[in-house]
Amino acid sequence: xxxxxxxxxxxxxxxxxxxxxxxxxxxxxxxxxxxxxxxxxxxxxxxxxxxxxxxxxxxxxxxxxxxxxxxxxxxxxxxxxxxxxxxxxxxxxxxxxxxxxxxxxxxxxxxxxxxxxxxxxxxxxxxxxxxxxxxxxxxxxxxxxxxxxxxxxxxxxxxxxxxxxxxxxxxxxxxxxxxxxxxxxxxxxxxxxxxxxxxxxxxxxxxxxxxxxxxxxxxxxxxxxxxxxxxxxxxxxxxxxxxxxxxxxxxxxxxxxxxxxxxxxxxxxxxxxxxxxxxxxxxxxxxxxxxxxxxxxxxxxxxxxxxxxxxxxxxxxxxxxxxxxxxxxxxxxxxxxxxxxxxxxxxxxxxxxxxxx
Amino acid sequence: xxxxxxxxxxxxxxxxxxxxxxxxxxxxxxxxxxxxxxxxxxxxxxxxxxxxxxxxxxxxxxxxxxxxxxxxxxxxxxxxxxxxxxxxxxxxxxxxxxxxxxxxxxxxxxxxxxxxxxxxxxxxxxxxxxxxxxxxxxxxxxxxxxxxxxxxxxxxxxxxxxxxxxxxxxxxxxxxxxxxxxxxxxxxxxxxxxxxxxxxxxxxxxxxxxxxxxxxxxxxxxxxxxxxxxxxxxxxxxxxxxxxxxxxxxxxxxxxxxxxxxxxxxxxxxxxxxxxxxxxxxxxxxxxxxxxxxxxxxxxxxxxxxxxxxxxxxxxxxxxxxxxxxxxxxxxxxxxxxxxxxxxxxxxxxxxxxxxxxxxxxxxxxxxxxxxxxxxxxxxxxxxxxxxxxxxxxxxxxxxxxxxxxxxxxxxxxxxxxxxxxxxxxxxxxxxxxxxxxxxxxxxxxxxxxxxxxxxxxxxxxxxxxxxxxxxxxxxxxxxxxxxxxxxxxxxxxxxxxxxxxxxxxxxxxxxxxxxxxxxxxxxxxxxxxxxxxxxxxxxxxxxxxxxxxxxxxxxxxxxxxxxxxxxxxxxxxxxxxxxxxxxxxxxxxxxxxxx
Numbered sequence: 005x006x007x008x009x010x011x012x013x014x015x016x017x018x019x020x021x022x023x024x025x026x027x028x029x030x031x032x033x034x035x036x037x038x039x040x041x042x043x044x045x046x047x048x049x050x051x052x053x054x055x056x057x058x059x060x061x062x063x064x065x066x067x068x069x070x071x072x073x074x075x076x077x078x079x080x081x082x083x084x085x086x087x088x089x090x091x092x093x094x095x096x097x098x099x100x101x102x103x104x105x106x107x108x109x110x111x112x113x114x115x116x117x118x119x120x121x122x123x124x125x126x127x128x129x130x131x132x133x134x135x136x137x138x139x140x141x142x143x144x145x146x147x148x149x150x151x152x153x154x155x156x157x158x159x160x161x162x163x164x165x166x167x168x169x170x171x172x173x174x175x176x177x178x179x180x181x182x183x184x185x186x187x188x189x190x191x192x193x194x195x196x197x198x199x200x201x202x203x204x205x206x207x208x209x210x211x212x213x214x215x216x217x218x219x220x221x222x223x224x225x226x227x228x229x230x231x232x233x234x235x236x237x238x239x240x241x242x243x244x245x246x247x248x249x250x251x252x253x254x255x256x257x258x259x260x261x262x263x264x265x266x267x268x269x270x271x272x273x274x275x276x277x278x279x280x281x282x283x284x285x286x287x288x289x290x291x292x293x294x295x296x297x298x299x300x301x302x303x304x305x306x307x308x309x310x311x312x313x314x315x316x317x318x319x320x321x322x323x324x325x326x327x328x329x330x331x332x333x334x335x336x337x338x339x340x341x342x343x344x345x346x347x348x349x350x351x352x353x354x355x356x357x358x359x360x361x
Numbered sequence: 362x363x364x365x366x367x368x369x370x371x372x373x374x375x376x377x378x379x380x381x382x383x384x385x386x387x388x389x390x391x392x393x394x395x396x397x398x399x400x401x402x403x404x405x406x407x408x409x410x411x412x413x414x415x416x417x418x419x420x421x422x423x424x425x426x427x428x429x430x431x432x433x434x435x436x437x438x439x440x441x442x443x444x445x446x447x448x449x450x451x452x453x454x455x456x457x458x459x460x461x462x463x464x465x466x467x468x469x470x471x472x473x474x475x476x477x478x479x480x481x482x483x484x485x486x487x488x489x490x491x492x493x494x495x496x497x498x499x500x501x502x503x504x505x506x507x508x509x510x511x512x513x514x515x516x517x518x519x520x521x522x523x524x525x526x527x528x529x530x531x532x533x534x535x536x537x538x539x540x541x542x543x544x545x546x547x548x549x550x551x552x553x554x555x556x557x558x559x560x561x562x563x564x565x566x567x568x569x570x571x572x573x574x575x576x577x578x579x580x581x582x583x584x585x586x587x588x589x590x591x592x593x594x595x596x597x598x599x600x601x602x603x604x605x606x607x608x609x610x611x612x613x614x615x616x617x618x619x620x621x622x623x624x625x626x627x628x629x630x631x632x633x634x635x636x637x638x639x640x641x642x643x644x645x646x647x648x649x650x651x652x653x654x655x656x657x658x659x660x661x662x663x664x665x666x667x668x669x670x671x672x673x674x675x676x677x678x679x680x681x682x683x684x685x686x687x688x689x690x691x692x693x694x695x696x697x698x699x700x701x702x703x704x705x706x707x708x709x710x711x712x713x714x715x716x717x718x719x720x721x722x723x724x725x726x727x728x729x730x731x732x733x734x735x736x737x738x739x740x741x742x743x744x745x746x747x748x749x750x751x752x753x754x755x756x757x758x759x760x761x762x763x764x765x766x767x768x769x770x771x772x773x774x775x776x777x778x779x780x781x782x783x784x785x786x787x788x789x790x791x792x793x794x795x796x797x798x799x800x801x802x803x804x805x806x807x808x809x810x811x812x813x814x815x816x817x818x819x820x821x822x823x824x825x826x827x828x829x830x831x832x833x834x835x836x837x838x839x840x841x842x843x844x845x846x847x848x849x850x851x852x853x854x855x856x857x858x859x860x861x862x863x864x865x866x867x868x869x870x871x872x873x874x875x876x877x878x879x880x881x882x883x884x885x886x887x888x889x890x891x892x893x894x895x896x897x898x899x900x901x902x903x904x905x906x907x908x909x910x911x912x913x914x915x916x917x918x919x920x921x922x923x924x925x926x927x928x929x930x931x932x933x934x935x936x937x938x939x940x941x942x943x944x945x946x947x948x949x950x951x952x953x954x955x956x957x
Contacts, residue, residue, distance in 0.1 A: 013805075014752035015770050015796050017716035018744060023708035026459070046599045049390065050627040056388040064381040075389060078599045078622030088598025090632055090738055091708075132380030176707060178537035179833055181545035181724070182784040185711030193770075193795035195803035215798035217791035220375060221366060225385040228364045237628075237740060246568040247666045247734075252513040252694075254421065254479065254733060259658035264571060277364040278798045282371040282791045289382045290375060296741045303745065304752030308766070311756065319753065320566040341760070 005203035009210075009344035010313025014304040015193035018297030019186035020284070021093040026173030029093070030084035031101040033062060033109045034164035037156050039134070039149035041066060041109070043075045046083030047098045052295055053226040054094050060223060061099045061288050065106035066113070067130025068148050084166075092293035095222065096188070099288030100169035108165025116155035116163070117146050188284035190292045191217040194235070196305040200313040202338040205325030207243055207310060209273040212302070217280040219292030224279075230294045231277050238302030240266050246322050315339030370794055390623065399623055402593040405581050407650035411440055413643050414494035416484040416501045417663065418476035421510035421732040422523065425472050425483055429502040433486060436500060438493035440647045443485040443639075445471035447646060449611035454699050455633060458604045465528035466698040466735070468609050468638060475508065477525055477697035478734050480663035487643045487651060510732035514671055514692040517731050525697055525730040531839070534695070534703045534728035538842040541727065543710050545689075547782040548721035548828035550677070553686025557677030561761055563754045565674070567746030569694070570667040571660070572739050576625025578633075578664055579654030582640035585618055590641050594621045597631040605634035606641055617641065629738030633665055633700060668702055668736025669694040670746035674754045677721070682762055682769040687714040689724035691747065696735035701742070703728045708743030711783050715751040716792045717773040718824055722782040725837065771796050771811045778821025786825060790816040 021027060032044040043062045049055045055075040063070040077083055086098060111125075117136040118125035121144055129139045130148070137145035155161040174184035194214040200207050212235060221227045244265040249256050258264035283290020303321065311317050315338060316331030332338060368377065377383065393399035416428075430442040445451050445467060452464045470476050470483045484501055488494035511523045517532040524530045533541040554560050580594040580602075590612075596602040599619050607614040624631065636653040643651030655664050670693050677686035691709065695702035706726045714722045741748070759766040774792040781787055793816045800807050 011803075011805075012756070013766050013770075013799075014748075014756075015716065015767075015774075015792055015799075016744075016748045016752065017775075017790075017792060018741070019708065019712060023704070023711055023743070046622075048597050048599065048622055048624055048627070050597060050624045050631075053388055055390055056386065059389050060381045060384070060386055064379055067380070070381050070384075070386055076622075078620070080599055080603050080617070080619040083599070083622075085600050086598075088596075088601055088632065089627065090597055090629060091742065176537075176543075178539050179544060179546065180784070180831060181543065181547075181710050181782070183707075183711055184785055185708070185783055188789055189716075191716065191791040191795045193767075193792070193799035195799050195805060197803075211803075213799055213803035215367075215795040215802065217370075217795050220382065222382050223384065223386055224364075224366060226388070231364070234740070241568075241570055241745070245570050245573075247571045247661055248569045248669070251566075251568055251669055252731070252733075254512060257662055258571075259661050261657070264573065264661055266573070275363065276802055278802055279364065279366045280370045280791055280794055280798065281366070281368070281375060282789060282794075283375050284789055289379065296744075300741045300745050300748045301752065303749040304756070307749070307753045308756040311760070317753075317757065319564060321568040321749065 005201070006338065007199050007201055008313040008338055008340050010198050010200055010309040010311070011344035012196045012198070012305040012307065012309025012312055013194070014301040014308060016297065016301045017189045017191045018092070018300060020096050020188050020190060020293045021171070021186050022087065022091045023185050024174040024176065024183060025171030027087040027093060027097060028168055028170040029086040029097040029101045031058070031098065031105040031167040032084055032164070033102070033105040033167070034162065035109060035113065035152045037153045039068070039072065039147065039152035041068065041073045043073060043102060043105070044083050045075060045077040045086060045098060046080060047077050047086040047094060048089040049077060050089055052089070052094065052230060053223065054089060054098070057095050057222050057226060058098055058102045061102045062106045064289065065103050066110050067132055069132065069134055072134065072148070092295045092297065094295070095291050095293045096284070096287050097169050099291060100286070101167040103167065103288055104169065105165040105167030108167070109163050110165070112155055112161050112163045113148060113151050116159055116161060117151035119159065120146050120151065120154050187286050188219065188292055190219065190294060190297045192297055192301050194301045194305045196302065196309045197344060198306070198309045198313060200310055200328065202314055202332055205328035205332070207306070207323065207328070209239060209271065211273055212275040214275065215278040215280060216294060216298060217282055218294040219284040219287050220281050220290035221279055222289060222291045227279060227294055228277070231298045232275055234295070234298030235275055235302050236267065236272065238299030239306060241299065242303045242306035242321060243267070243323050309344065312341045312343045315341060367798060371791070401576055401623055401625055402579060402581055402595050402621065403576065403654065405593040407581070407583050409649055410581070411487050411489060411643060411647060411649045411651045412491040412494045413639055413651055413653040414486050414491065414498045415482040416486070416498050416503065418470070418479055418481045418483060418505070420476060420505055420507050421479050421512070422475065422477055422508040422525070423505035424475050424508060425470055426504040426506055428472055428484055430484060432502070433497040433500040436488070436493060436497040438489040439486060439497045440489065440649065441487040441643070442501070443469065443487065443642060443646065445469040448609060448642065450609050453605060453609055455601070455605065455701060456699070456704060457608070458601060462534065462699050462703050463528040465526055476505070478732055480659070480734060481697070485639060485643070487647055512731050512733060514694050514729040514731060517729050518692070518727060523732070525732055529730060532730045534699060535839055535842045539838065541837045541839050542725045543706050545710050545713055545722060545724035545782060546831050546833055547723070547784070549830060549832040550686040550688045550721045550723040551832065553721035554675070554677040557685050558680045559761065560675060560677050561758050562673070562675045563750070563757055565672045565750035565753055567670040567749055569669045569736065570739060572628035572630030572667070574626030574628060574630060577655040577657060577660040578631050578636055579652065580636040580640040581650065581652045582644040583650035584644055584648060589616045589618055590644055591618045591620065592637050592641055594619055594637050595624050595631050596621050596634060596637065597624065597627040597629070598634070601632060602634040602637040606638040609638040610642055610645065628740050629667070629742055630664055632738050663734060665696070665700055665735050665737035667739035667745070668696065668705070672747055672750035674750055676754060676758050678758055678762065680762060682759065682764045682772050684717060684719045684773050686721040687719050689713055689726065689747070691724065691726040693726065693728050694733065694736060695728050695730050696733045697730060698735040699728070700735045700737045702736050705738070705743035709747050712744050712747065714782055715748065716775050718775045718779040719773070719782070720828060767796050767800055767805060768808060768811045771814050774816070776816050776818070776820030779824045780827060784827065787820065792816065
């Protein structure tokens with residue numbers, strides 16, 4: 005019986021938004037008389053931070069503090085149409101719609117400010133703290149609240165805007181598959197270190213090192229939440245989960261969390277993430293969408309790490325101890341490839357466990 | 362350090378001086394979430410709330426001979442038993458909202474029709490408490506004629522296999538009205554294999570996976586003022602659910618008010634819009650607030666999982682690791698109904714051959730129907746499974762050739778200006794940098810050449826040109842489908858669409874089998890390849906719910922519905938067999954989508 009170290013690599017790219025376009029989302033933005041803005045959406049916050057990222061996008065575009073913006077979603081009576089929160093489309097599609105709506109609302113606010121200050125609107129800038137002032141002359145200023153109030157009570161204007169983002173639907177060739185699948189891609193590469201026990205077939209995750217490129221990170225904390233959680237979902241797919249353990253036979257079906265296996269707190273290992281930000285030309289402030297793709301490279305990385313550790317190539321997910329043991333029996337024992345053993349030795353166990361996620 | 366932002370990469374492509382973007386602002390809804398005060402759909406517990414539970418098939422495939430609800434109806438506290446005849450438009454496919462594919466799935470299976478997966482609902486109980494609803498479910502007696510089933514994708518596509526889904530009798534979704542799979546053809550893979558030093562094959566199987574949200578799927582509906590219905594929902598796609606409910610219930614979307622937006626985890630499993638129509642229908646029929654919600658067992662085995670996928674990959678590679686040809690054959694296991702699997706394949710094909718520049722690429726990808734729980738979206742939809750296959754296979758190839766697996770990726774990585782297999786130029790790429798940074802973080806040594814590589818250089822030129830020659834073929838051609846009016850209810854004509862039709866069990870019985878439907882609109886261009894419908898079925902005059910595709914209660918022989926229907930806009934002109942024409946065209950034409 006022996007524990008074998010293994011190290012596996014995988015790299016991927018991932019399309020952002022519904023394939024082929026044709027998936028519009030809309031946003032409505034308006035201000036109350038105090039210059040506080042409401043963003044109305046029908047998009048869904050699944051816990052990923054939809055409300056928060058669109059709030060930041062609206063605040064940035066309007067030129068007001070984020071505290072002055074609130075996002076309301078999703079009510080079919082008040083929120084304009086959105087295809088939904090799936091396909092990593094929320095940040096990219098809804099974010100662009102919010103920018104368009106916020107720009108229109110901002111233009112009304114700036115016109116009102118210009119009239120009050122008796123200057124040209126093109127000469128005005130926002131400081132992001134609630135003030136509008138003449139570029140280069142901060143003393144000639146008016147607050148966004150005063151400008152909004154003036155627009156509504158003196159000029160008879162709604163400080164509001166409408167936004168929609170649509171990539172037109174692309175045809176697909178029946179003969180060649182030619183298509184315009186998406187407008188931008190996120191990227192990732194991971195290196196996974198594991199240990200495999202050749203007596204029990206158990207896999208223990210030791211450490212994950214990854215690099216994710218996801219356009220501009222609009223909120224680094226939300227990005228971190230997505231990447232760490234999503235990567236563990238990927239590892240869970242690789243090593244634990246399935247609704248049909250004997251697929252394609254439909255038996256031994258799990259019906260609760262006692263039998264549907266997922267990693268628990270004791271299975272979690274450090275994950276060291278590097279985020280690269282290559283802005284998407286058509287993304288909101290260059291953002292892409294880290295939601296889905298962060299899980300994907302972990303599945304093959306786990307299979308590759310198990311192969312490196314014991315020489316067993318598991319091609320049917322999940323990689324269960326049973327499949328590893330059957331592979332070991334077929335091979336006549338473990339045949340370590342040596343990458344994990346050679347490369348993973350450099351770092352002490354304390355260093356590895358020093359950073360908890 | 363758990364997370365670092367490597368701002369030095371692509372710095373000249375960004376302006377980092379922004380006020381709010383890039384800040385670690387706390388979530389707007391954090392306080393409500395961590396204090397347990399954020400309202401989720403299941404917090405809207407109206408006075409007098411009724412609970413809906415479904416009677417579900419215990420069989421993979423069976424004909425429903427008879428549903429006896431008399432005992433269930435007598436259970437005190439049962440308000441209503443909902444059957445197929447109570448569903449105004451009992452046939453849908455989720456992507457009909459995008460005009461993609463044929464309506465193929467009933468909300469409840471009628472007597473005389475078939476259940477096609479274990480767990481398919483045949484009736485729903487509305488009761489004062491969940492416990493009473495469960496008791497009544499146990500008292501519904503359903504007489505099933507068990508039929509042969511098929512569970513394996515490659516068994517299902519063999520000639521003579523049990524036919525699962527009558528809309529697609531060969532058990533394969535039809536793309537563009539033309540082929541039983543989606544093709545990708547770029548260059549000539551066979552020539553590439555001949556040129557290669559090595560040809561290496563692999564087979565990979567992605568498993569079905571549960572989205573496993575903490576909050577199970579569901580909806581709560583209630584009567585609202587002014588003859589409207591409000592519905593609190595866990596949906597991931599508010600207007601998908603709105604449109605699906607309006608269609609199935611044949612009710613104007615103006616009378617529906619859906620509220621959601623705060624959801625306890627989705628991961629793709631809350632797009633299918635199963636509960637909203639059911640909860641609203643319960644409210645329409647009883648006048649009471651109604652809740653429909655999966656319990657955990659249903660969430661795991663009836664709620665649609667990530668579909669299984671089987672991939673065969675063949676790589677032609679030079680000894681230095683340069684990939685010259687890559688061929689895929691893929692089978693997506695859709696389960697019994699289409700849901701979103703047909704679209705997942707389009708997305709998957711657009712993703713091939715992965716983030717690498719390969720001059721010859723080929724794929725045949727099949728959306729296959731089997732007698733299992735329908736599959737749907739999940740994180741990485743259409744891509745996760747094939748990424749597992751591609752990246753496992755990259756490792757196999759590197760190992761066979763004795764190459765460093767990261768260096769082999771960098772060598773083949775797509776770069777700005779490269780032509781991709783779907784015939785668009787790559788831009789904004791960053792795979793090379795991700796490989797380099799991950800290697801650096803983990804202390805994986807790379808050669809100077811690999812470290813010097815960049816997504817910004819080395820692409821384009823000859824790599825940006827289309828292949829001089831692409832090998833095309835017509836295998837997998839089907840006839841009888843017309844892409845032009847695809848989603849309007851045209852069905853395969855005669856036997857032309859697939860040999861699987863002959864293998865359908867019990868094909869002599871009309872009940873529950875689809876019939877060719879006449880088009881609800883004038884034919885377009887002449888279709889020389891189309892054979893006339895055989896219309897071999899016996900008379901369909903049984904005064905019962907014999908055909909789930911009839912769509913509305915008045916269909917079979919014009920019998921009156923046995924129960925009041927909730928709402929009916931003026932009935933559109935019915936087709937000769939009583940079928941309703943589909944409402945409104947949606948939008949354009951891809952892979953079976955129809956142009957306006």
